[in-house]
Amino acid sequence: MNMRRREFIIILGGATTLGALPARAQQREHVPRVGIVWIAPQSVVSPFHDAFRAGLRELGYIEDRTIALEARFAQGKLELLPGIAEELVRARVDVLVAPASVIVQSLKQATTTIPIVMANVTDPVGFGFVKSLQHPGTNITGFSNLMVEQVGKNIELLREMLPGLMRLAVLVNPAVPDAALVLREARASARVLGFAVHPVEARQAEDFDGAVRQASDQKCDGLLVSTVEGLFFVNRARIIEAAAKHRMPAAFAAPPFGLAEAGALLSYGANTPDMLRRSARYVDRIIKGAKPEDLPVQQPVKFELGVNLKAAKALGLAIPTSILLRADEVVE
Template identity: 40%
Template sequence: MKRRQFIAAAAALLVSARRLRAQGRRHRLGFLAVGDGGGQALNQAELALFDGLRNHGWIEGRNLIIDYRFSLPPDRLPASVAGLIALSPDVLIVAAPQATKALRSATATIPIVFVAVADPVGLGLVQSLARPGGNVTGLATYVPGNFVAKRIEILREVVPDASQIAILVNPDNPMHRLLLADEVPSTARNLGMALPIVQATTAEELDSAFASAAAQRADAIIVFGDTLTVVEAPRVIALAAKYRLPAVHFSRQFASGGLIVYGPDIADMFRRAGGYVDKILKGAKPSDLPVEQPSKFDFVINMKTAKALGLTVPTSLLLRADEVIE
């Protein structure tokens, strides 16, 4: 009887040890997200990260612990960064350039995988796309040389007589500052047209930015991708409608009412980020993982908005679109 009890106790200890070891194998991921409206919830694009992780066998609560912090509103960012670093995660995931720069300044040792950073080389986050160096790698949204010109080309097909196209930027966004210093003025010179700049750093300033674009008699507007405009997408769409400004937007969040969306598929990039996490958790170094550029783009045209603005969208443009909202 004692022998049976001993065997049963030993078996119980073995099972318990196996469970402890399994729990010990759980890795910790820190996610510095933008969220939906700056709240405590992930947006639709960010949720695609979980698909990417599952594709590689990583399941939250099973073999992965995920801690969340949010980068908006901006005054929350320092505390969010400090909170994640204090947890000593195995990998950090981060969206957008401002938050990525903040994380990079806070740690040179914890691996960082960024998503939706336009030009990580220009921002000094990595040495090169092929050889990032350091502890940062990820997925860039920017294809140099055609960011502004491509959007102007699309707008001019819808508004052929456009001679002034405003550009909405956030001066706090380091990528916007790079584009304003180089690509925007060179594009204006090459095309021989005016590209008035309107700025907003807060939700309230969006109203005055659109009013300024209208006052400068802009024929259309390009809305640069930014955490502010993404979170405030309904407001941006409403302001474009109020001032009757045909607009091209950066991401699919604007498709419900924005005239045109042309930009990288951000959800696909978050999905692909799961592969980076998988490689790093299996021993790869960020410095050896090349930064990837967009492989899928969203090109959506909202015909309801076009009709409301009295615009005729040429068939050639409709045929090139991935989706046409009737």
Template identity: 35%
Template sequence: MFGRSTGDTGVKRREFITLLGGAAAWPLAARAQQPASSRKIGLLHPGESTVVSTRIVAIREGLNDPDNNRDSGIEIIMRLADGDISRLPALATDLVNNHVDAIVAAAPAAVQAAAHATTSIPVIAIDLESDPVANGFVASLARPGRNITGVFLDFPDFSAKCLQLLIESVPTLSGIGLLWDPSTGTLQLKSVEAAAQGFGITVQVFEARRAADIAEAFYTLDRSRIQGLLLLSSPLIAGNPQLVADLTIRRNLPTISLFPDIARAGGLLGYGPDIQNLYRQIGVMARKVLQGAKVTELPVERPTRFQLVANLQTARLIGITLPPAILLRADEVIE
């Protein structure tokens, strides 16, 4: 009554083995078909929440699929160092332990921390200060070859271009200060020092590792013969535009930075990439990774939009007359 033919048993056995084989693939298939609402991206940033909140908006704009024009529903887990970069390695490890699907790492110290924390989770970097190949983050710009890609400026002479713009704006300059965050490395510092030597300009370097150091540098400038200040690229500088602008006006000091937002806040000149657009660009790259793009084959990108912002209000306050050539080249003039 309960017997089955040998042929029927063979068929059932083959079906059972096939079912087992399919079951073994379930975890991988489930991960590949994971709904967007359950995906998680970690954001590793050296700054504070007041700075990062606007960046989150831009990342989400990049993450959202333009085809359906709806919120991606992807969870963003923030880990912020609040200005203390020594915390970044532990914060990176925490994101790995949270099983995020990708990590957005802002600034060289954050990229390094994420690189040490994982070799399997994709890391999408936003780094305006490093050479990604020389630093070992990627094998090449076209084919990263490991779990890191992202947006890198990778153009150390860009800071030297800022120096040239400052000299054009204040032709009487004979000495300038360089505000430098050591955590960003020496690439841009060496480039500007070499350019200053070519222009016959003396240079004095001021280190800034935290916001209080920025104010201290301006106070020190009062006791020197420095006639202008170039603020080298750093998340610390980018995260304190109003502080820098206020000190610029208070000390009657011509300044230029790679962050146009500082000029909008009251600095004299800003020439560099649109930071919000960079985070939007990063969001798009992260979306590609979540949709299945291999991070090892996702080419490194560069900033696509640069702006020169000149603040005429500040120029008048500090007694500077900006040349017509600078105003004509400016993308934005604040009057």
């Protein structure tokens, strides 16, 4: 009787242990899922998307084996962002990555619990994404791109190239939250340098030629293109073509990747691929248990300047040696 009882206990205990093994195995085999949202089509943002993927690989992750990447592309349509955000939240991804302020807004409205890593965002404190840069205090952290500061630097570069600059057109999309910040900084920088700013607006691709024509009609000497959201970057060739058509020297407040080669006269901004690569580290830390509210918002450490000599020649301009010596990318 005792023998049978002991055998029964051993068998029962063994069954319990065997039953627990699959559960532990499932826990060990959990593959973290990361959702990342882009405004532009994949073909347009592939250098930046690939930089994020490279950052994950550098940390030892293998896609579809040790990490799953749920990428979504809004095809340049801002109105699709809320639905994409809700879809990823319903999918219960472990971390969300947002490479633009308007994307953060959509994700923030969709969830207050899933961690969100900003990868290229303007003024996260001003927009209420975090309580402070050092202590975010929310489910959001990541990287600020110092976009507003880049606007001022681009204006300085344009003035250096165009000493007679008196009227500057600034192209913005009023549908995105960054537009007001860009205009405020542009006006502040222009006041210091002694010239006027004239905003021109584009809410869709069909507006670009009209916006540049308006700048020309207002006798503006140059155009600053704010690329804080995907619409302008997706349609960069269209904007550059319109600027060339109206003989308008154009600077883009963004790094030269894909802009200098497309014909932009000037482009200056934070190195976006570097920020995407670095944001992978925050994703890794969150996956391993860190809380976003405890991870300080970081700022870019690399900035890039691009110039296009062919565009300058077509406009009858000579790019100053002082600018050429600082340029990271020169297209002839």
